[in-house]
Amino acid sequence: MSATIRRLAHLGLGLLISSLSACEGSDTATTGMSGVGSAAASATDGGEGASTGEDASGGDDGGSGSTGAPAEDDDPFDLNRENIRLLPFNVRLNRLSLLLDRPTDDPIFAVMLKRRYDLGDYDHAKGINPDLSWGSARMAAWVAALRPICNSAVMKERYPEFPIDLPELMHDAYGYTPTADELAPFLALFDGADDPDAPDQGGIDDKGTGPIDPLSPAARYELGCLAVLTSLEFVAQ
Amino acid sequence: MIRAPLVAGALALALGGCYSGQPAGGSGDGGATSSGAEAGSEASSTTAEGSSGGEASGGEASGSTGQPVDPDPLAELDRFTADDARHYLGTIAPMIVGRLLSESEHNLIDYFKGRGIAPVIEGWLEDPAFPETVRMMFQVKLSASGMTDEVNFELPGNLAAHIAREKLPYAEILTAEYCVDGGGAATPCDTGAPYAAGVLTTRAYLLANASRFNLRRARRMMYIFNCLAYPMDHVLQPPLEKLSLIEMFRAMTPDEQTVPEAQNGFGNGFACYSCHSQFGAHAQLFVKFDEQGVYHPEATGLQDPENELGRSQNGLFVSHFVDPVAAAQELSQVFGEPVADLRDAARVLSEHPTFYQCAARNTIEWTFGLSEAQASKTDLGLLIDLRDRLATLDHEPTIADIFRTTLTHPAVIDVVVGGG
Numbered sequence: 001m002s003a004t005i006r007r008l009a010h011l012g013l014g015l016l017i018s019s020l021s022a023c024e025g026s027d028t029a030t031t032g033m034s035g036v037g038s039a040a041a042s043a044t045d046g047g048e049g050a051s052t053g054e055d056a057s058g059g060d061d062g063g064s065g066s067t068g069a070p071a072e073d074d075d076p077f078d079l080n081r082e083n084i085r086l087l088p089f090n091v092r093l094n095r096l097s098l099l100l101d102r103p104t105d106d107p108i109f110a111v112m113l114k115r116r117y118d119l120g121d122y123d124h125a126k127g128i129n130p131d132l133s134w135g136s137a138r139m140a141a142w143v144a145a146l147r148p149i150c151n152s153a154v155m156k157e158r159y160p161e162f163p164i165d166l167p168e169l170m171h172d173a174y175g176y177t178p179t180a181d182e183l184a185p186f187l188a189l190f191d192g193a194d195d196p197d198a199p200d201q202g203g204i205d206d207k208g209t210g211p212i213d214p215l216s217p218a219a220r221y222e223l224g225c226l227a228v229l230t231s232l233e234f235v236a237q
Numbered sequence: 238m239i240r241a242p243l244v245a246g247a248l249a250l251a252l253g254g255c256y257s258g259q260p261a262g263g264s265g266d267g268g269a270t271s272s273g274a275e276a277g278s279e280a281s282s283t284t285a286e287g288s289s290g291g292e293a294s295g296g297e298a299s300g301s302t303g304q305p306v307d308p309d310p311l312a313e314l315d316r317f318t319a320d321d322a323r324h325y326l327g328t329i330a331p332m333i334v335g336r337l338l339s340e341s342e343h344n345l346i347d348y349f350k351g352r353g354i355a356p357v358i359e360g361w362l363e364d365p366a367f368p369e370t371v372r373m374m375f376q377v378k379l380s381a382s383g384m385t386d387e388v389n390f391e392l393p394g395n396l397a398a399h400i401a402r403e404k405l406p407y408a409e410i411l412t413a414e415y416c417v418d419g420g421g422a423a424t425p426c427d428t429g430a431p432y433a434a435g436v437l438t439t440r441a442y443l444l445a446n447a448s449r450f451n452l453r454r455a456r457r458m459m460y461i462f463n464c465l466a467y468p469m470d471h472v473l474q475p476p477l478e479k480l481s482l483i484e485m486f487r488a489m490t491p492d493e494q495t496v497p498e499a500q501n502g503f504g505n506g507f508a509c510y511s512c513h514s515q516f517g518a519h520a521q522l523f524v525k526f527d528e529q530g531v532y533h534p535e536a537t538g539l540q541d542p543e544n545e546l547g548r549s550q551n552g553l554f555v556s557h558f559v560d561p562v563a564a565a566q567e568l569s570q571v572f573g574e575p576v577a578d579l580r581d582a583a584r585v586l587s588e589h590p591t592f593y594q595c596a597a598r599n600t601i602e603w604t605f606g607l608s609e610a611q612a613s614k615t616d617l618g619l620l621i622d623l624r625d626r627l628a629t630l631d632h633e634p635t636i637a638d639i640f641r642t643t644l645t646h647p648a649v650i651d652v653v654v655g656g657g
Contacts, residue, residue, distance in 0.1 A: 075651070075652045076615060076616035076618070076619040076648050076649070076652065077601055077605070077607065077611070077612065077614065077615040077616065077619075077652060078607075078611055078614060079605055079607075079652055079653070080607070080611060085605075085606035087331050087332070088332075088373060090335065090373065091331050091332065091335045094335040094336060094366075095331065095335070095336065095337070098336050098337075122376070122377070122382060123382055123383035124376070124380050124381055124382045124383055124390055124441075124445060125382065125383030125384050125385045125388065125390040126383055129380070130377055132606070174337075175327055175337035175338055176327075237328065237331060237332065237605075237606050
């Protein structure tokens with residue numbers, strides 16, 4: 001396994017590994033996790049079946065009317081922090097729209113709109129209910145829909161160079177300036193990228209601490225962009 | 238210069254602060270430790286004094302005139318720090334306005350700390366994104382969105398967004414005598430009924446919830462708008478007389494069940510009467526709407542002998558009443574009050590105390606991404622307090638009132654920030 005792959009696996013970016021390894025001809029890690037940062041740390045793998053808040057199927061069976069018992073720990077209701085709560089598709093799309101200052105019907109979002117039902121959107125007239133679970137299929141669809149966005153001129157105009165502009169992207173995407181600890185795993189993706197003394201390739205030790213793979217600058221840019229916009233800080237509540 | 242939202246600025250003036258909309262010195266990303274933030278602290282305490290007759294606690298103090306003074310409505314937010322406010326508002330902003338906190342909102346938080354929660358939310362309620370949020374909330378809750386060649390499933394969401402946008406009473410979600418088209422204009426509803434009752438008289442609602450005996454239509458109506466499930470308290474919803482029901486719904490035990498089709502525990506068990514004595518009254522309101530949501534004045538409510546149990550002729554559903562005259566009527570009772578039809582029933586539902594409790598619960602459910610089962614465990618005391626706060630308004634509560642009251646309640650904020 002290459003150092004890049006190991007670092008991605010450390011970040012929990014299994015899908016990115018899959019998609020990029022296909023390009024780079026590398027072997028594939030299969031962590032199946034997604035997201036980075038604090039939210040990812042508490043996420044269970046995939047999170048299938050997580051509470052969606054959008055139970056359209058009339059899930060009132062468990063309801064006890066207005067006489068419901070209080071939630072645990074004396075909270076008046078239970079946030080159920082253990083489960084990932086993916087933001088509704090329209091909200092995620094809107095966040096991307098605001099990030100890039102482009103309307104949601106801009107061609108840059110064409111793939112995302114085309115795959116909106118794979119991404120959890122709904123159309124009851126077509127029998128499609130909202131689904132805000134965050135499983136491997138949805139993650140793969142999200143990454144696929146993000147790739148044209150990450151590779152767009154619009155993105156590169158706003159955030160021309162990674163890792164220099166990575167903190168700004170994270171700030172704009174998450175709404176806060178990332179701490180050094182939060183930034184570190186992202187920056188690690190670029191370790192040695194600009195080091196003229198770094199070996200071209202190879203020399204990877206078993207701990208994944210060796211020099212980075214020879215990813216092209218474009219692939220490295222895409223990787224950073226996908227990592228930020230696939231994180232739970234961006235896609236989940 | 239960063240300009241604060243107008244409403245937020247007005248609120249700030251009302252609070253007696255000197256908020257200029259400029260950064261308080263903090264970056265908006267971290268703790269507020271600058272002199273500007275300290276000034277915000279002063280502003281808060283000054284405000285508390287100014288509005289409470291000198292008691293920073295905001296209690297019911299009397300001024301020099303001896304007249305009672307309203308307690309400072311925002312004093313209960315003083316215990317929240319700027320970080321609390323930022324964490325709370327940052328958590329819920331995507332679900333209310335579909336975005337992160339803006340720079341001007343960060344400035345409000347830096348300046349007013351916990352009190353900043355109120356003007357930020359006030360600004361959201363004026364944001365054009367808010368009616369669209371309400372649309373989504375009701376689309377999801379009512380399982381109604383999209384269009385087919387025959388049915389416009391957008392009508393319920395259109396009405397909800399319209400009510401929010403125009404600041405109409407929330408009760409119109411059940412009592413509006415019109416529907417709303419995609420452009421926001423009033424349009425006749427699509428059932429063909431001689432009356433309208435908000436979202437209830439849209440084919441979208443009726444079709445999405447069609448089921449034998451009209452059980453699902455009744456169940457979802459009571460659950461979505463009044464958060465009530467069967468069986469209900471008999472004081473709240475007096476049961477129908479046992480002998481007024483068709484035979485299969487009279488049984489209280491397996492031995493009492495004499496209808497062969499129901500002897501295997503049809504539905505949810507053998508104790509049919511306990512729920513159907515209440516179900517029956519509410520299902521009756523839908524007896525003239527067929528499975529496509531179209532109104533049939535000639536509906537009989539009687540079982541089609543050639544069809545499965547609970548189905549009448551022409552795509553209609555069977556009444557609970559055994560008397561053919563009663564079975565064909567829309568006359569019924571809700572919460573013990575006689576009603577002429579679904580429109581009358583919708584009025585009763587919207588006037589019941591559970592209506593606003595339930596609206597608050599639905600707001601919590603949407604905002605925090607809870608499932609209905611999770612939301613059903615919301616503390617009743619909180620919901621009653623929210624309802625009582627809404628009752629103090631000098632007008633019928635709007636959807637914005639419900640969101641504002643719910644999302645600025647300290648107990649709701651505590652859930653996110655962990656006890657304040």
